[in-house]
Amino acid sequence: MIRMTVNGRTVDLDAKPHERLCDLLRRALGLYGVRVSCSEGECGSCTVIMDDEPVTSCLVLAMQAEGREIVTIEGLGNEDNLHPIQEAFIEEQGFQCAFCTPGFIMAAKAFLDENPDPTEAEAAMAMSGNICRCGAYPYIVQSVMNAAARLREGGSVSNTG
Amino acid sequence: MIRQFDYLRPDSIDAAITMKSRHGERARYWAGGTDLMLQWRRGEVMVDHCIDLTHLTGLDGIEAFPGEIRIGAMATLDDLDRATSMHPVMEALGDTARLMCTKQTRTLATVGGNMCNASPGADLSPLFVALESHCLIQGPNGRREVSMEDFLTGVNTTDLGAEELLCTIVVPVPQARREASYRRVARTVVDIALVSAAVSLTADAGTVTDARIALGSVAPIPVRVTEGEKVLAGRSLDDIGAGHLEEAAGHAATVARPISDVRAGAGYRARMCPVLVRRALADALGRLGGHEG
Numbered sequence: 380m381i382r383m384t385v386n387g388r389t390v391d392l393d394a395k396p397h398e399r400l401c402d403l404l405r406r407a408l409g410l411y412g413v414r415v416s417c418s419e420g421e422c423g424s425c426t427v428i429m430d431d432e433p434v435t436s437c438l439v440l441a442m443q444a445e446g447r448e449i450v451t452i453e454g455l456g457n458e459d460n461l462h463p464i465q466e467a468f469i470e471e472q473g474f475q476c477a478f479c480t481p482g483f484i485m486a487a488k489a490f491l492d493e494n495p496d497p498t499e500a501e502a503a504m505a506m507s508g509n510i511c512r513c514g515a516y517p518y519i520v521q522s523v524m525n526a527a528a529r530l531r532e533g534g535s536v537s538n539t540g
Numbered sequence: 541m542i543r544q545f546d547y548l549r550p551d552s553i554d555a556a557i558t559m560k561s562r563h564g565e566r567a568r569y570w571a572g573g574t575d576l577m578l579q580w581r582r583g584e585v586m587v588d589h590c591i592d593l594t595h596l597t598g599l600d601g602i603e604a605f606p607g608e609i610r611i612g613a614m615a616t617l618d619d620l621d622r623a624t625s626m627h628p629v630m631e632a633l634g635d636t637a638r639l640m641c642t643k644q645t646r647t648l649a650t651v652g653g654n655m656c657n658a659s660p661g662a663d664l665s666p667l668f669v670a671l672e673s674h675c676l677i678q679g680p681n682g683r684r685e686v687s688m689e690d691f692l693t694g695v696n697t698t699d700l701g702a703e704e705l706l707c708t709i710v711v712p713v714p715q716a717r718r719e720a721s722y723r724r725v726a727r728t729v730v731d732i733a734l735v736s737a738a739v740s741l742t743a744d745a746g747t748v749t750d751a752r753i754a755l756g757s758v759a760p761i762p763v764r765v766t767e768g769e770k771v772l773a774g775r776s777l778d779d780i781g782a783g784h785l786e787e788a789a790g791h792a793a794t795v796a797r798p799i800s801d802v803r804a805g806a807g808y809r810a811r812m813c814p815v816l817v818r819r820a821l822a823d824a825l826g827r828l829g830g831h832e833g
Contacts, residue, residue, distance in 0.1 A: 508642025
């Protein structure tokens with residue numbers, strides 16, 4: 380059994396010696412927001428936050444994550460209480476099929492925690508570790524900028540109300 | 541096919557080396573794992589025992605000592621990016637680390653792992669060579685040092701013995717001013733280098749006392765452009781003109797031994813070598829206060 384913190388909860392998990400973090404999070408905790416696509420660390424869809432840093436969880440052994448603090452998309456918000464970054468992606472339509480979206484949002488979360496007031500160029504560069512096969516990139520960058528503004532204003536829910 | 545291995549977690553460098561000695565060839569040191577995970581999953585590397593170095597303490601620091609900076613082999617590329625303010629040579633290393641792979645991979649990938657994987661296209665290797673770096677290695681028979689030039693021996697091969705562990709990369713910091721620069725051609729920001737050049741220039745009292753030029757991605761290991769270095773060494777910063785940079789860079793074309801592959805043709809790579817050397821030299825010279833910078 381290995382112990383780690385996942386989405387604020389301390390959990391003891393029965394990880395296999397060769398198991399990847401992405402597989403453990405999906406298998407043991409049902410966190411299917413961890414999307415596994417390329418399995419080569421290229422596409423960023425399996426991005427989770429480990430000790431405040433974004434990582435491609437397909438490249439991490441579960442055993443390497445022992446004692447670490449993991450946050451997945453499920454730890455950000457839910458349908459009734461969306462995180463400002465999730466609201467921003469909805470408002471700016473920062474996705475089409477949305478398979479890549481949890482990875483983009485987790486990368487955006489780690490980026491905005493470090494740089495709350497980015498330029499568009501910085502936001503685009505920060506998203507360069509994620510691939511969107513639908514090609515929604517301009518809207519994704521706008522979503523990150525929108526999210527940055529929301530977070531700077533203290534995470535206000537919407538600018539429409 | 542489901543691949544499996546046993547997992548071992550050493551609590552010290554000595555314990556890791558003992559584990560490697562006991563389990564032999566199919567035991568592998570596992571650092572960030574960003575290369576090894578893929579090689580193992582593809583069946584290119586057989587792993588029966590994973591010796592996980594992640595939880596070892598004391599191998600991931602980047603620290604300044606008199607006359608040198610010591611980079612722990614387990615420091616990540618992201619750590620290197622964050623250490624740029626330590627010294628001008630660290631600025632070049634951090635700028636280079638930031639060009640590599642993606643943020644999500646830089647937070648995992650280690651500097652030592654990058655050197656041990658020994659890809660001919662590795663961005664950091666020509667720069668470490670240009671910076672006169674050396675490696676501190678520990679093995680069953682104790683510790684030893686080897687220059688980065690001699691550490692890298694071929695495509696994916698190093699000077700490391702079967703049980704040895706790369707612990708630290710030492711970057712010397714001379715009393716005189718030293719500036720380094722790295723330039724590359726890559727298709728996109730997250731791509732690996734098609735061809736690259738790294739330089740370091742050291743100046744004392746307005747004169748270049750040491751010049752080092754190394755090419756990447758044009759041979760199995762980084763290639764020194766020693767004839768080009770001689771053009772600049774001993775010259776006063778004020779005297780160095782565009783012609784000298786052109787002449788020094790020109791020697792790059794004669795020592796490069798590029799191959800053609802899916803990413804670029806040999807001819808293109810060869811022609812880009814002098815261009816990148818000139819750009820890197822101009823950048824380093826400019827920061828030293830030379831006119832041609």
